[in-house]
Amino acid sequence: MATDYAPNAQGVHPYIIGEGEARSALDSVRAAKHIPELTLGDQAVVWGHSQGGHAALWTGIAGQAYAPDVKIAGVAAIAPASNMVEIMVLHGGDSSGARLGPYLATAYSQYFPDVTFDDAVRPEAREIARKIAGLCQFDPRDIPTLEKLTKDLNGAPVLVDPAGGAFGQRLRENAPNGQIPVPLLIAQGTTDVVVFPEVNDDYVKERCSAGQSVAYWKVPGQDHGGIVAPDSPLGGPLFTWTRDRFAGRPQAPGCDEEMIGQT
Structure with missing residues (x-):
């Protein structure tokens, strides 16, 4: 199951x-x-x-x-x-990082009171990141939009710092x-x-x-x-x-x- x-x-x-x-x-x-x-x-x-x-x-x-x-x-x-800290640092602003970052920032900001979406995500990426977070990378209907949004980031990282602040601390706490x-x-x-x-x-x-x-x-x-x-x-x-x-x-x-x- x-x-x-x-x-x-x-x-x-x-x-x-x-x-x-x-x-x-x-x-x-x-x-x-x-x-x-x-x-x-x-x-x-x-x-x-x-x-x-x-x-x-x-x-x-x-x-x-x-x-x-x-x-x-x-x-x-x-x-x-x-x-996830190491994974996100290695990805930087590539296409996988552009998709994983918004999912992480959304989930952690909803789950942990000391993490906010705006603190985790760079200001210039927030609008696009919120759109990406509402899409599924495995749904064929969403893939074209995801690809366009990812390109719109122009290779810049979504996250401010995967290792920094309350967000980075929570990522480390959730390492298995x-x-x-x-x-x-x-x-x-x-x-x-x-x-x-x-x-x-x-x-x-x-x-x-x-x-x-x-x-x-x-x-x-x-x-x-x-x-x-x-x-x-x-x-x-x-x-x-x-x-x-x-x-x-x-x-x-x-x-x-x-x-x-x-x-």
Whole structure:
């Protein structure tokens, strides 16, 4: 099952807001157990890609405290947005930064009382940023408008400073830096230009230094979308890893890096 982040969903969308994402994911598992047509087991394995990867990591972090009734057997985060400060600094004023920045500024200003949209976004970008924040980059109807608005920014960054002020502090607080007490897999495409490989290289090193066991899979030649495409070489190994978690097979302790799909 997956959380409902459709445009008509009620409430504030917790975009890259860890606790909110985790609660949404865990509540979706609880809700599914009340559907009489379904017969579900006691365990769950969490998958997530991009923002969903960030949500998956936070679900692993918060799961025991928020939903001890949901037995998480493993967490797989694929190209997770593990450090949004670093991601936004690397993007600067490129097209991805132009889209991600307004989404972040909107969500954080709605969710956190000490963050305002106007403080997070440069004055000359605010009008365009508000328009971008109301569009979906995955909706074909919105894509032409998004492309035009992005060009109108002329390559200038949307955000004042991803690392500065209350906004930067809240971004750092929502980095998934807690311990995950179940087997953890992180997969990253080597040609990803949305969540850059160095972001998760750094994240894995930091978490391993903090004592977290991690299986880190790199997928050569795969970009941000390709790594989860139907023909991705990640698919087979990921299903095998997931079956192992449901079967209760242990994951090797420590940190291990592996190339997937390399010939």
